[in-house]
Amino acid sequence: MIWVLDLLILLLVVICAIAAINVKDLLSATIIFGVYSFLMCLLWAEMGAVDVAFTEATVGAGISTVLFIAAILHTSRRSKD
């Protein structure tokens, strides 16, 4: 466990989270959310929770991104607010 690496990944996670909320295009928000999931997976693997990291990589970055995109294709792409 290297605390500098922890802090660096945590910083990127926070940046991704803020960007995913603030961006207007829903498709971009989904892709940023996938990046967020993958960074979270990296953080957990670095902290030693390999099982949780594996779940995050398969479910968070894999399936949920695809399901979000499938849902967005049935609605409008731009957020109204």
Place this chain on the structure above:
Amino acid sequence: MKLLQERTAKLRVGESLIIQTAVRIMVPFIQLFGLYVIVHGHYSPGGGFQGGVVLGASFVLLALAFDQKFSMKYMSEKANGVLGNVGALIYTGTAALCAIFGGLFLDYSALDKLIPLGPVGWRSFGIFIVEVGVGLAVMSIMAALFWVLGSNGDMEEGL
């Protein structure tokens, strides 16, 4: 070369020959990795849930690169439902069998009275049976979730 041009001419909008060939090569390895994760779940990272998601993602990848029909040719809707229910039945059936043979719910050492493997052997083997059941159930749910969401519910035409 002629054959390649004929095959590209038949492609519809959004379909790419490169992606389809890559997916065709990748999918068997993805499924093999999913089986590895399920089978090695009880003494390494991974397990029934993660392996099931990886197996389900291989069918989602087929549906994305080709067509929903193509994906459902390899895993039909009926077989998917049967596999999912069999998986849930394996999980709860093992747990209930433990309770019937005098142990607690999901206490695998009680199954020693059925086949004598020793309590420690059964604790190791019982979790393996449960992982296989969970993997089957999760795989079919993940594939069905994408099929229903992608085809607007009618299972006819995908994304």
